[in-house]
Amino acid sequence: MISELSLWQWLKLIAAFILFFSPGMLSMIFAKSLRKLSIPVQLSFAFGFSLGFWIMLLIWFQLFNFSVTSWGTRTLFLALFSILSVILFLSRKEIYKWLKNRRNYLELMLIGFGILIIITYLHFYRNLVAGMGSDSMHHTLITSLFIQNGQIPKDYGPYAPVVTFSYHFGYHAYTAAMSLLSGITPRIMVVISGAILMGLVSLSGGALTYYLTKNVLASIVSEAVIGFIYIFPGYSLIWGRYTQLMGTIMLTTYLLALFYWDYEQNFSFKFTPILTLITIGLIYSHYRICIAGIIFTIIYLIVRKNPLITLKNNVAQWIFYPSSALILSSPWLIQLFIARKNGYEAVGTVTKDSFFSLNRLGPLFESETQTWILIGMSVAVVVLSIIKKDRIILTISVWIFVLAIVTQPAVYGYTVDLVTMIVSSYVPISIFNGWFISLILSKGSKIFLTLAARIVIILAMAFGIFSGVNRWNDFDYSKHSYVTPNDLKAANWIKRNIDPESIFMINTYQFPINDNLIIGLDGGYWLPVIAERQTIVPPMIYQVEKLRNPNDIYTSLLFHRLQGKLTNKEGLSLLRDYGVDYVYIGTRRGIVEIDILNDSEFFELIYQQKDVSIYKIVP
Secondary structure, eight states: OOHHHHHHHHHHHHHHHHHHHHHHHHHHSSSSSTSOHHHHHOOOOOOOOHHHHHHHOOOOHHHOOOOHHHHHHHHHHHHHHHEEEEEEEHHHHHHHHHHOOOHHHHHHHHHHHHHHHHHHHHHHHTOOHHHHHHHHHHHHHHHHHHHTTTTTOOTTTTTTBBBOOOOOOOHEEEHHHHHHOOOOOHHHHHHHHHHHHHHHHHHHHHHHHHHHHHHHHHHHHHIIEEEEEEEETTTTGGGGGGHHHHHHHHHHHHHHHHHHHHHHTTTTTGGGHHHHHHHHHHHOHHHHHHHHHHHHHHHHHSSSSSSHHHHHHHHHHHHHHHHHHHHHHHHHHHHHHTTTSSEOOOOSSSSOOGGGGGGGHHHHHOOHHHHHHHHHHHHHHHHHHHHHHHHHHHHHHHHHHHHHHHHSSTTTTTTTTTHHHHHHHHHHHHHHHHOOOOOOOHHOOOOHHHHHHHHHHHHHHHHHHHHOOOOOOOOOOOOOOOOOOHHHHHHHHHHHHHHOOEEEOOOOOOOOOTTTTOSSSSGGGGHHTTTEEEESSOOOGGGGEESSTTHHHHHHHHHHTTTTOOOOOHHHHHHTTTTOOOEEEEETSSEEEEEEHHHHHEEEEEEEEEEEEEEEOOO
């Protein structure tokens, strides 16, 4: 767990966090026009550039079958950081001059608040031994496969009968890099990444608001909304939605880059290399969020003043920029196209209407007053943007309206679903509230009115932060984590004593949104990650991949229909037909009935410690 990391591991983690920014910070230095931007904006661009750079590197390394290692990754980023350090040292006089200007301290406040958010969430997650929710298992597994293969995985072998890998992997590429740089295992790094991403998404949201308003207080409010006040994205991490969080970081960074490219670069070719890598980071971080970004771009160009003239004058840039992103990522796209011709589609039952139900957002979404206050304020801002004719806020308003239509099941909802978009609603909500606060402060006709407004805003923000921190501080994270320390001890025992080719039966759970979607709800589901052993349940994203055999999608469903009754003729026959060797019962338990296993001559208890039991199936 995080609380057990040594001081040396913390230092290496901090170093890894800084090192990953090196490619992006170098791009900021070499692009002279970007130096005048605020530090928070530069850091947002730097992270987006670094992620895109790392993804592009992995794509081309895979083409030439070159595998990255911990040593090679550290050498690469240390070399870039060394160059960055030399340049910063030579520019120390300019840096000292910048630091002497107290006005610049306001920008450091934005960065400091982002770091504070990271530290706070690390405190919240301190006792977790693995990520929370149903999604964390496959995110940890994919990250582990990146490290084991040294490149983008081609499939999920040997842990699942899946012969393709089509999933968006920007988050996994980043977490693998952090793991390689710091030496911290992917299982713990995924937990840590949740805190890091909360800080990064808050900073990117604050940087975007700062760029649009030039108001520090409004920007800090945007950070606070994302980091603490609004229910999302913090709530979504309890489900393990790390990829969506990374996608919104890249979306916010992309919007920032788009505005900058328009207003200060006049769609110049000079900025396209940075914009291209940021876009690559967005594409491979989350496909649905990327689609939302494409929709925003189209709306932005339409709402923008003189759109036809703009496109006519800049048609070469708008052809070159997306073409560059496709060309740079073409090796993986081609390989993916070829790979998808193999295997069998994971054809299952139709997704139920509950998939589109807002009940999936969880009880906290509906029960919190401040959530509805923020949404209400956002609706008021939409109305105000029409009156004020602010093009950017108006564009975001139209964007939300279009997404509300597109996400309907009858339109495009199976690909870009409404729940995913609402989970990501902190992006427009933070911008709306920041813009509204900036508008209030800019309209203060007298000093005492402006001062009073600032006091009210600060007090309201402080109350919101206090409520948000209390919410997450009092939250029982252990109830949402399938893995416990006892499961880890059992996993280590499995590694030492059980054949790697063995297959485990585990407790199963049927997702209500799809009758064929079966996962596990205890440590057994995590055995591919913590014990490197295969189970009868593949990672839940297998439905978007191609399977080894046409009936593989029904395997876990057949086992689930046993409802834990493994000792009868049907259960024993199914276990033997599929070559299952062991049964794993984790701390959280499930539908498998232990008492019946103990009374059966066909199951031998070979491991038991506290609440974890392992049974061997007797031939």
